[in-house]
Amino acid sequence: MPARLGRPDVIAQAHARSLDIGLRASETPDFQPLRRLALRELVERNQSLYTHALPVMETLHAQIVDTQSMVLLTDDHGVILHSLGDSDFVEKANRVALCPGVSWAEADRGTNAIGTALVDAQPTVVHADEHFLHANRILTCSCAPIADPFGRTIGALDVSGDTRGFHKHTLALVRMSAQMIENHLFSNQFADAIRVHFHAHAEFIGTLFEGLAAFAPDGTFLAANRSALFQFGKPLAGLQRQPFDALFGVPFAQLLQQIARAPGESIVLTLPSGVRVVARGDYAAPRYVALAEDFAGTSRVPLCGGPRHAPRAAEPAPLATLETLDTGDAQVAAILRRVAKLRGRDIPILVLGKTGTGKEWLARAIHHDSPRRAAPFVAVNCASLPDTLIEAELFGYEDGAFTGAKKRGSVGKIVQADGGTLFLDEIGDMPLAQQVRLMRVLQERTVVPLGGTRALPVDLRIVCATHRNLRAMIEAGTFREDLYYRINGLVVTLPALRERTDLAALITRMLALQPDGERLPRRVSATVLERFAQCRWPGNLRQLANVLRTASIMAEGAQEIDVEDLPDDFWQDCIDAAADAIAQAQPADADNDDDRRSAAHASAHETPARMEDWQAALIAQTLARLDGNVSAAARELGLSRNTVYRYLRRGGTTH
Structure with missing residues (x-):
C-alpha cells in the first residue's frame, strides 16, 4: 500500500465520512449517468474549465498511453465531464461507471481519489483496497483539484487505471497538469490585466513553475496563481489590498516603465520575505500602452496591438574560462590557481559561496579548461526541482516507470553528462533519498534509471555548489557525511561581490558581453562607479549583471551609463549599505536595534561623503510622484519622516 501524501489519516477520515453517509462497502449502487x-448543459456551465483542460488532457493521455488507464475531468461536484482512455481499459472502467455524466463525489462513491481530493482540496492517491466500495478496488487513482484564479475549486483532474499500473510518480504528473490548466485559466481571466511573471530562478520564467500575479492599471492587486502564493508565503486573502510596492519592493510605475521601454526584458524585484526574483511584466490590452508611456515618457509604439509573441529564447551562456574569470581580485585569482592545478584530473570540486557569486560560471570554466571540454556540461539546480521529480530528472526512467511514461523513457541528467561534467548546484537542497542514490553513482560509476534493472556505466566529473553550511547539515542529519567526503576533493569559497577589489573590471567585462548591434553603452560614469563601490550588493554578481542590463537599456544611445539610468531598487541597497555601516558605529546601549537602524538611515542621508549628490534628487522625485505625501515618501525610501522634513526645511538639501 503506498504511503499517504503527508497525511497518514486521510483515508481513515474519508472512510469514516463514507460510513456516516450510510454507504456500505459491499453494495453496488445504481449509478445512472x-x-x-443534461451532460451537454453541465459541460456548457463549465465551458472555460472544459476548453482549457482538453489540450492538457490530451498531452497527459499521450504520456500514459498503453498503461491501462485513463484521464478524467470532473466539475466541482465530482461529476465526470470528459474522459480519455486506452481502449483495453475502457470496458473495465465502464463496469465501475468511470465515464462522463457519473458522479464520483464521496457522497455517491465513498472514498475515492476524485471525491476525497475535492473534499480535502488536496492532491490525493487512492489505491486498490483503500477505496471504500469493494467494486472500485480494481482501481488505482491519482487526482488533483483544479482552482480558478481566485482560489475556488472548480473541478478535478484524475488518472485512474488498473491497480497493477500503480506508480508513486503518477500524482506528480497529474499535479503538474492541473497546475498547467490553472495557469491557462489565469491567463484567460486576466488577459486585460497587467501581469507579472516571476521566479527566483530566471530559467523558470515562462514555464509551469513561474509565479503569476495580476494587477489593475492603478497597481491594485487582483489575483495570483499557486506558484506566486507559495513564493509570497501567503494565502490569496492575505494579499488582498496589498499595494504593488509592498509585494515587490518597487513602485508600480517602475514596472510600467520597464514594460514600455524594454518589452520582454527582465527586472529584479524583491518579495516581502527579502527573496530576490527575476520578473517580467506584460499587458495584453492595447489600452495599457498609453498608460505605460505616461510613466516611461516614450513615443507611441504598438507594443501589444498585434498577436502575442512567445518569450524570447534564452541567450546562450557566455564562454567562461579560468582566464576570463581572472579580473584582478587576489582572492579569486588564488581560487583559479588552485583549480587550474587539477586540470585533467577528475577530482571532485565543491564550490561554496553566497547566492549569485558566480558558482556556475566557475563550474563552466572548470569544464571548458579540461580535457572534457568537447563533451556535455550539464547543470542541475537541486533547489528548483520538486522532491517528487528530482529523482527522475537526475537518474532518468525506463519506459513505463511512470504511469505516464510508456514509450517515453528519459536518460536523465547523469547519463546526459556522460563523458563531460555534471554540475549539481545547491546540492545542500537535495533530498536525503536522492543523496543515497547519488552516493551509489559516485562509488560505482553506474546509474540505474527508475523502473530499470540494467546499470548504465557513466564517465563524468562532478562539480557541486551550495550556499549552505554542509558540515552543520551533517550534524543536523540533513546531509550525508559519506556524500560530503565524496564531493569535496577540493573546496573553494567564492567571495561576495562587496569583498572583491575588481569591481571596475567586472563591470567592463559584463558590459562587453552585451549583444552587438544594440546601441548600448559599454562603460559607466565615474559617479556611477563610485556609487557601485558603496552598494552592499546582496545579490552579488547576478544583481550587478541585472542592474547593468537594465541601466544599459535606459541609457541606450548614450556613451556611458549615468546616475539617472540606474533602477530605483539599486538606490535602496545603497541606503541600506550606508545605514548598516553607521548602525555598527552607534552606541551599544542604544534603546533597541530598530532605533539604531532608524538613526543609521537618517545618518546615512546626512553623510555628505556618501550620499548628498544624489539622495536629494531621489527624495524630490519621490515626493513629486506621491503628491508631497511625506509619510508615503518616507515609507517608500526607508527613511524616517524627520529626514524628509529636514530636507524640506533646508530648501531641498539634507545636510
Whole structure:
C-alpha cells in the first residue's frame, strides 16, 4: 500500500465520512449517468474549465498511453465531464461507471481519489483496497483539484487505471497538469490585466513553475496563481489590498516603465520575505500602452496591438574560462590557481559561496579548461526541482516507470553528462533519498534509471555548489557525511561581490558581453562607479549583471551609463549599505536595534561623503510622484519622516 501524501489519516477520515453517509462497502449502487442533454448543459456551465483542460488532457493521455488507464475531468461536484482512455481499459472502467455524466463525489462513491481530493482540496492517491466500495478496488487513482484564479475549486483532474499500473510518480504528473490548466485559466481571466511573471530562478520564467500575479492599471492587486502564493508565503486573502510596492519592493510605475521601454526584458524585484526574483511584466490590452508611456515618457509604439509573441529564447551562456574569470581580485585569482592545478584530473570540486557569486560560471570554466571540454556540461539546480521529480530528472526512467511514461523513457541528467561534467548546484537542497542514490553513482560509476534493472556505466566529473553550511547539515542529519567526503576533493569559497577589489573590471567585462548591434553603452560614469563601490550588493554578481542590463537599456544611445539610468531598487541597497555601516558605529546601549537602524538611515542621508549628490534628487522625485505625501515618501525610501522634513526645511538639501 503506498504511503499517504503527508497525511497518514486521510483515508481513515474519508472512510469514516463514507460510513456516516450510510454507504456500505459491499453494495453496488445504481449509478445512472446524466442524459446526453443534461451532460451537454453541465459541460456548457463549465465551458472555460472544459476548453482549457482538453489540450492538457490530451498531452497527459499521450504520456500514459498503453498503461491501462485513463484521464478524467470532473466539475466541482465530482461529476465526470470528459474522459480519455486506452481502449483495453475502457470496458473495465465502464463496469465501475468511470465515464462522463457519473458522479464520483464521496457522497455517491465513498472514498475515492476524485471525491476525497475535492473534499480535502488536496492532491490525493487512492489505491486498490483503500477505496471504500469493494467494486472500485480494481482501481488505482491519482487526482488533483483544479482552482480558478481566485482560489475556488472548480473541478478535478484524475488518472485512474488498473491497480497493477500503480506508480508513486503518477500524482506528480497529474499535479503538474492541473497546475498547467490553472495557469491557462489565469491567463484567460486576466488577459486585460497587467501581469507579472516571476521566479527566483530566471530559467523558470515562462514555464509551469513561474509565479503569476495580476494587477489593475492603478497597481491594485487582483489575483495570483499557486506558484506566486507559495513564493509570497501567503494565502490569496492575505494579499488582498496589498499595494504593488509592498509585494515587490518597487513602485508600480517602475514596472510600467520597464514594460514600455524594454518589452520582454527582465527586472529584479524583491518579495516581502527579502527573496530576490527575476520578473517580467506584460499587458495584453492595447489600452495599457498609453498608460505605460505616461510613466516611461516614450513615443507611441504598438507594443501589444498585434498577436502575442512567445518569450524570447534564452541567450546562450557566455564562454567562461579560468582566464576570463581572472579580473584582478587576489582572492579569486588564488581560487583559479588552485583549480587550474587539477586540470585533467577528475577530482571532485565543491564550490561554496553566497547566492549569485558566480558558482556556475566557475563550474563552466572548470569544464571548458579540461580535457572534457568537447563533451556535455550539464547543470542541475537541486533547489528548483520538486522532491517528487528530482529523482527522475537526475537518474532518468525506463519506459513505463511512470504511469505516464510508456514509450517515453528519459536518460536523465547523469547519463546526459556522460563523458563531460555534471554540475549539481545547491546540492545542500537535495533530498536525503536522492543523496543515497547519488552516493551509489559516485562509488560505482553506474546509474540505474527508475523502473530499470540494467546499470548504465557513466564517465563524468562532478562539480557541486551550495550556499549552505554542509558540515552543520551533517550534524543536523540533513546531509550525508559519506556524500560530503565524496564531493569535496577540493573546496573553494567564492567571495561576495562587496569583498572583491575588481569591481571596475567586472563591470567592463559584463558590459562587453552585451549583444552587438544594440546601441548600448559599454562603460559607466565615474559617479556611477563610485556609487557601485558603496552598494552592499546582496545579490552579488547576478544583481550587478541585472542592474547593468537594465541601466544599459535606459541609457541606450548614450556613451556611458549615468546616475539617472540606474533602477530605483539599486538606490535602496545603497541606503541600506550606508545605514548598516553607521548602525555598527552607534552606541551599544542604544534603546533597541530598530532605533539604531532608524538613526543609521537618517545618518546615512546626512553623510555628505556618501550620499548628498544624489539622495536629494531621489527624495524630490519621490515626493513629486506621491503628491508631497511625506509619510508615503518616507515609507517608500526607508527613511524616517524627520529626514524628509529636514530636507524640506533646508530648501531641498539634507545636510
